[in-house]
Amino acid sequence: LAQHQDEIEGIEGEEGLEEPLHSLGTGELNEEVAAVNGEPSQENDADAYAAISQVDQQNQEPDIIRKWREEQIKHLEELDANSCKAEIEWREKAKKELEDWYTQQEEQIEETKTNNRTPEEAVEEVGSGSDWERVLLLCDMNSKSSKQSKDVSRMRSVIISLNQMPLATK
DSSP states (O other): OHHHHHHHHHHHHHHTOSSOGGGSOHHHHHHHHHHHHTOSOHHHHHHHHHHHHHHHHHHHSOHHHHHHHHHHHHHHHHHHHHHHHHHHHHHHHHHHHHHHHHHHHHHHHHHHHHHHHHHHHHHHHHTSSOHHHHHHHHSOOOOOOOSSSOOOHHHHHHHHHHHHSOOOOO
């Protein structure tokens, strides 16, 4: 048994291992076995594997492909930056257009209010008479007959007669 251990130490010494197997304590041996099984330090292993795979990939890729990949990464970053700038410009433009639309809408509402007040004031001024006098003022009493419009002459005559002799109210 001692002879086999000496041979193992000699082999490990040739391979470059610093400590022989029998010099490890039981705690250190258990830690190594657990680490080999992947139990305690999976995060560190994942980082190590990622770094190893990246180095392998760089070693396997020719320079032309590596340069192309780097250019693609730069190009994609530029596109991302440009799209962010464009999005900011579109948002500012949309905000300005929305503000313009609100001001235009307010102006239109004010104009509509003004335009509606003028006929209301005219109706209030006309209010100083009987109901039929106001109806006569609102109706077109000019006798324009055209073949395309209906004949409203009878309606005109009824309104004029009601104005001259109003109905008796109870």
